Amino acid sequence: LTSHPEAIIVLPRHKIMKMSVLQEINPNVRNMKPLEYSILAGRLSQIKEELRQGVKKPYQEVLDVYMGDPHKGGVKPLSFVRQVLAACLYPQLVNSSKLPADVRQRAQRLLGRCDGGSVGSYTATRGIPETLIRVSEFITRRDGGVPSNPENIFLSPGSQWSLSILHVLLNPESSPRNGVLSPVPCHNTTTMSVTGLGAVVVPYYLSEEQGWELQVEELHRAMESAKGVCNPIALYIVNPGNPDGHVQSRKSMQEVIRFVSERKLFLLADEVYQDYVFGENSEFVSYKRVLSEMGPPLSDTVELASFHSASKGWMGECGLRTGYMELVNLDPAVMKHIFTMFSTDTCAPVLGQIALDLMLNPPQPGEPSYPLYHMETQNIKNTLAGNGKRAVEVVNSLPGLCCQPLEGGAFAFPKVYLPPSFIQKAKEAGLEPDTFYCSRLLDEAGLLVGPGTEYGQKEGTYHIRFCILTSAEIMEEVLTRLTCFHKQFMKDFS
Amino acid sequence: MSHQAANGVPCRGKVLTVDNMNPRVKKVEYAVRGPVVQRAVQIEKELREGVKKPFTEVIKANIGDAHAMGQKPITFFRQVLAMCSYPELLKDNMFPEDAKQRARRILEACGGHSIGAYSASQGIECIRQDVARYIEKRDGGIASNPDNIYLSTGASDAIVTILKLLVRGEGCDRTGVMISIPQYPLYSAAITDLGAVQVHYYLDEANCWSLDVAELRRALNAARQHCNPRVLCIINPGNPTGQVQSRQCIEDVIRFVKEEHLFLMADEVYQDNVYAEGCKFQSFKKVLFEMGPEYSSTVEMASFHSTSKCYMGECGFRGGYMEVINMDPEVKAQLTKLVSVRLCPPVSGQALMDLVVNPPQPDEPSYTTFMKERTAVLAELAEKARLTEQILNTVPGITCNPVQGAMYSFPRITLPQKAIDKAKEAGHIPDMFYCMKLLEEEGICLVPGSGFGQREGTFHFRMTILPPTEKLKVLLQRLRDFHQRFTQEFS
DSSP: OOOOTTOOOOOOGGGOOSSOOGGGSOHHHHHSOOOHHHHHHHHHHHHHHHHHTTOOOSOSSOEEOSSSOTTTTTOOOOHHHHHHHHHHHSGGGGGSTTSOHHHHHHHHHHHHTSGGGOTTSOOOTTOOHHHHHHHHHHHHHHTTTOOOOGGGEEEESSHHHHTTHHHHHOOTTOSSOEEEEEEESOOHHHHHHHHHTTOEEEEEEOBGGGTSBOOHHHHHHHHHHHTTTOEEEEEEEESSOTTTOOOOOHHHHHHHHHHHHHHTOEEEEEOTTTTOBOOTTOOOOOHHHHHHHTOTTHHHHOOEEEEEETTSTTTOOGGGOOEEEEEESOOHHHHHHHHHHHHTTOOOOHHHHHHHHHHTSOOOTTSTTHHHHHHHHHHHHHHHHHHHHHHHHHHHHSTTEEOOOOOBSSEEOOEEOOOHHHHHHHHHHTSOHHHHHHHHHHHHHOEEOEEGGGTOOOTTOOBEEEEOOSOHHHHHHHHHHHHHHHHHHHHHHO | OOOBOTTSOBOOOOSSOTTTSOHHHHHOOOGGGSHHHHHHHHHHHHHHTTOOOSSSSOEEOSSOOTGGGTOOOOHHHHHHHHHHHOGGGGGSTTSOHHHHHHHHHHHHTSGGGOTTSOOOTTOOHHHHHHHHHHHHHHTTTOOOOGGGEEEEEHHHHHHHHHHHHHOOOSGGGSEEEEEEESOOTHHHHHHHHHTOEEEEEEOBGGGTTBOOHHHHHHHHHHHTTTSEEEEEEEESSOTTTOOOOOHHHHHHHHHHHHHHTOEEEEEOTTTTOBOSTTOOOOOHHHHHHHTOHHHHTTOOEEEEEESSSTTTOOGGGOEEEEEEESOOHHHHHHHHHHHGGGOOOOHHHHHHHHHHHSOOOTTSTTHHHHHHHHHHHHHHHHHHHHHHHHHHTTSTTEEOOOOOBTTEEOOEEOOOHHHHHHHHHTTOOHHHHHHHHHHHHHOEEOEEGGGTOOOTTOEEEEEESOSOHHHHHHHHHHHHHHHHHHHHHTO
């Protein structure tokens, strides 16, 4: 027996008394890197319990800005959306005057598209057919007229679920293993998905000093690094970036498209933050649009999956778990199999499908709900832009913290300078230095943020990620607590 | 092979083709939404466009979707959910106080007091506590630990997650998963998708689809020649067969899994759908614990439940949970890690599950209406189960076992040899050929038995008992007429 924790000890079958021992589970699952979050979540629960029991702390409640969760951060749900959902759930409301007329009409129309007039019925596999049409119309409008075929759209229980397209792309039996080029930094669940499917994550580093820009030379380097290790078959890109907040230029996107075409890679474009663009010279344009504008042969050949979600936008309905995926230029024979695979999940949650329909097809001027809808969404938009500005301002005023200009997305991802004495302490605690920083921030300031380790970063650098899609009050409180903690931290460890 | 296009740029084939895609996905089938159903959708479209057919509507008896067939939602549940969605309604006096209380409690447990916030990956804590209490009450007081409860996106999500966790190994060591023939094809699809080995055990059609441990043993021993069987999946009440396991049978299965070191997956989503006299649902967990510590401290299992079936029929919410028993703590940590990848299950589904496990109590205002609705739904299902069995058994060439529970009937059909030959000529499986013809001629959509598995040389179809009683009678009558015609045509 060896003491190495990862050693696989193969016992003869009759000696295996306990059924499910660690050695006996799916190695792909075992190899998935656990979330740093789980370390912090344990402590978070404890602190919450201590607060409940009246233990004295320098704060009365914990501020959790770890996830990109606007409602948790104090952003209110959109009234229109919630009213329609309520009426769909309890159709008696359709006939009552408690809700505005356009809300009732929408609910009625949407219920009419549900079997048995109930949101409790399954829908067609890819989603409610009318909603798929709405989604395709939205995409066409957004992309300046580039046509979108509803047959190529799949609604799913969230963008991470849409990543089951990876399931089709990645062949677990291939040798060498398949690889997926993935940005550093990148939100962690995607990399977990790739590993969980037995494939290799091939990192490409975004350039922090250039505002987290993607440089195509880096893509070439990444491909080189994969030689002899795996066979890359896809490139995953997040625009606007998570956690980095960079919004890609058209030029950069064209370079990516040319790159994937030359290298025969499938392009996975995660565009869930497309509504969050506040940088002065930034503009979101979809990969599909850029691809189309580049004309044939690229526009006819590059295979693309783009993702959007009801968790983002101004609705921020993370808890509903719904998103969509649009597939472009895929082989029709493959599409058939994708459909079959999706059908085993039956369908996306119906409330989420309805919310998505509303998100992409909001009240128009002249409709009764428009004024309130417009006011609420403008409010959130302005708050986000304000928070972004404020976050960068405050963070950059603190010694040892440096945040690149935020152009979009839902997070700030400042670099944190950690003194060697602190790094040593972290080692002693058995934690990554930035996780250790986050755990002290949680303990001492009641503020929960994500450590850069969770998302990947250049060796020797440390970062923290926090959500900026919150109410203005909460953002201010977050920044106050961070400031207070960090100033003390620098004193204690310099 | 590349060639130059007109503008000199080389053309190339697709990056993702049927040849290089994941070969396992290629083999996945799911009959419940398979070719017959897809054709039914087309026909419905044609009918809408005014195409003339021998029928004016397609009766869809292919999927266990109660609301689609006109079953009404439970009022109380929808009231609470409406208020959770739009909390302004809490101020309104159109809703009873007990509904308001539930809504407030759920919202209190949500981030930002909104069902739009992510929850913990394992599910909202107070809901898991409620689920544990429900299980304790259901199982006569046997303790349930909320930490062992994982809320999920329907039971299917939890089932696939456990399989994902357990499937490993190469060649002869590859994980074998035991599943019944016939089975609900999610299992075969997941097994195929994960590259596990499907080990089937036959249910005994002559004995009301009962499960015989001797058959389990036969299947296991045969499988050990070529794979490493580690999991036994059991659906109780059964899908598609509807059989409700006897106490004795459950005990025998538990003894079997203990002896053979198998992980037990108990799919109990139809636990309230029990109709036949003398049949009673008992959870595997309850029986396990009643068998004493020799079993209850060693057998490792997971049981699954869902908001899609029973009397709720709320498929569209994708609500569900699993309870894991005696799982190695290190493995459980891996399970917890695995469920975090998809962030969390739909919060509205979690909320609904909370109401299912925490329904109105006798002293609460909504109790009377709730019980009335619940009883009516289950009584109607029981009646339709009986009716279906009765009518199908009057058709020469169709034999139907009693529908003891669940939502389906899985009758055996005798097909004339000529029909079988004709089907095979056309490259079709005979019961698929039968179902397609039934669809085209009568507008009835069922799923061929081949989609669920059956003994070689036998044919079946699965139909739901969900259409409203009058429509069900029409369906059964047309089916009877069709079968007689079919038999004659191919005699």
